[in-house]
Amino acid sequence: xxxxxxxxxxxxxxxxxxxxxxxxxxxxxxxxxxxxxxxxxxxxxxxxxxxxxxxxxxxxxxxxxxxxxxxxxxxxxxxxxxxxxxxxxxxxxxxxxxxxxxxxxxxxxxxxxxxxxxxxxxxxxxxxxxxxx
Numbered sequence: 001x002x003x004x005x006x007x008x009x010x011x012x013x014x015x016x017x018x019x020x021x022x023x024x025x026x027x028x029x030x031x032x033x034x035x036x037x038x039x040x041x042x043x044x045x046x047x048x049x050x051x052x053x054x055x056x057x058x059x060x061x062x063x064x065x066x067x068x069x070x071x072x073x074x075x076x077x078x079x080x081x082x083x084x085x086x087x088x089x090x091x092x093x094x095x096x097x098x099x100x101x102x103x104x105x106x107x108x109x110x111x112x113x114x115x116x117x118x119x120x121x122x123x124x125x126x127x128x129x130x131x132x133x
Contacts, residue, residue, distance in 0.1 A: 078127040086120045089113060 001022035005013045017025070079087060092102050099117065103110040 074128075074131065078124055081123055081127065082120060086116055086123075089116050090120055093117065 001017055001019050002014045003017055003022055003025055005015065007013070079090075082090070089102055092105075093099075097105075099113050100110050103113045106113070
């Protein structure tokens with residue numbers, strides 16, 4: 001079997017090989033051509049790219065990260081002023097439990113839970129008003 005090789009300068013050379021080796025070379029060329037056609041439609045040209053927008057950027061800026069860190073710190077400080085029961089109840093509310101479900105789990109009246117949650121709201125409101133937030 002004869003296999004043709006075309007070089008980059010355009011010259012062509014023919015080589016005589018065994019049938020088994022020729023079949024492997026032909027199959028390899030076929031797979032390479034298929035892959036080349038497939039990749040042609042899935043490439044991303046850097047020349048056509050616009051280096052801005054959602055693909056390359058983020059909504060977060062150093063300033064927004066700093067503000068969110070400050071807010072987390074303030075919230076942590078505000079939560080430190082709560083009692084352990086208030087912290088637990090607020091955590092359960094944040095997890096999606098209702099006032100009645102929290103009261104049932106703790107074995108207390110729903111009014112007690114409601115009063116505790118109102119106390120949390122008042123403490124947090126007072127804390128953030130004192131900070132001018």
